[in-house]
Amino acid sequence: MILALQLYHFSAAVTFAFFASIVLGITLRNNQREMVRYGLQCFAWFVLGMFLAGWLMWLLHH
Amino acid sequence: MEKTEITANQTTQPAAAAAPITSMAILAPAIGWLIPGAGHIIQKRWIRGLLLMVSIVSMFALGIAMDGKVYKANTGDLLDILGFVGDVGVGGLYILSQLLDWGRSAIAFAVGDYGTKFIVVSGLLNIMAAVDAYHIAIRRKQ
Numbered sequence: 001m002i003l004a005l006q007l008y009h010f011s012a013a014v015t016f017a018f019f020a021s022i023v024l025g026i027t028l029r030n031n032q033r034e035m036v037r038y039g040l041q042c043f044a045w046f047v048l049g050m051f052l053a054g055w056l057m058w059l060l061h062h
Numbered sequence: 063m064e065k066t067e068i069t070a071n072q073t074t075q076p077a078a079a080a081a082p083i084t085s086m087a088i089l090a091p092a093i094g095w096l097i098p099g100a101g102h103i104i105q106k107r108w109i110r111g112l113l114l115m116v117s118i119v120s121m122f123a124l125g126i127a128m129d130g131k132v133y134k135a136n137t138g139d140l141l142d143i144l145g146f147v148g149d150v151g152v153g154g155l156y157i158l159s160q161l162l163d164w165g166r167s168a169i170a171f172a173v174g175d176y177g178t179k180f181i182v183v184s185g186l187l188n189i190m191a192a193v194d195a196y197h198i199a200i201r202r203k204q
Binding site: 004005006007008009012013015016019020022023024026027028030031 | 110113114117118120121124127128129171173174176177179180183184187190191193194203204
């Protein structure tokens with residue numbers, strides 16, 4: 001491929017979290033309300049984990 | 063005492079054992095593996111199927127667009143074998159990538175490695191979707 005899509009680390013991780021959360025929500029819960037709730041919960045955990053990991057790496061670096 | 067034992071035996075039987083294996087129980091996961099989300103769509107779970115299809119295909123396409131690597135079989139390296147197992151999970155898209163020679167270039171950017179992970183995870187998520195389609199087919203899930 002001549003031109004590769006270059007996402008920033010943050011946007012790549014948020015995109016990953018978004019799509020993964022949709023699939024996890026649909027497959028791991030039984031009714032529609034729980035699916036939406038679990039999907040949002042997964043997305044929030046992904047993003048929170050990303051910020052925590054980011055700060056942890058910053059602390060280790062300094 | 064005896065009554066309690068009978069109740070305990072009845073509750074330990076798995077619910078799926080009683081469910082008959084229909085043609086849909088075989089077809090749904092197979093179609094779902096081959097075309098992401100199609101296992102749900104053929105069972106008239108339109109919205110779920112479309113969401114799964116869009117999510118998994120988008121992840122795979124973004125992985126390819128980010129210059130991610132598509133693993134091949136029999137490289138001998140354990141991590142490559144695991145990557146291959148993940149990639150194969152995406153079914154038809156993996157076959158297409160082999161036919162069109164996608165994911166072969168050397169990773170030249172830092173996010174190229176993200177691309178590789180996007181492709182592997184899209185395969186793993188597709189396996190989850192195919193298993194979910196099977197659960198719907200055997201009526202373990204609505």
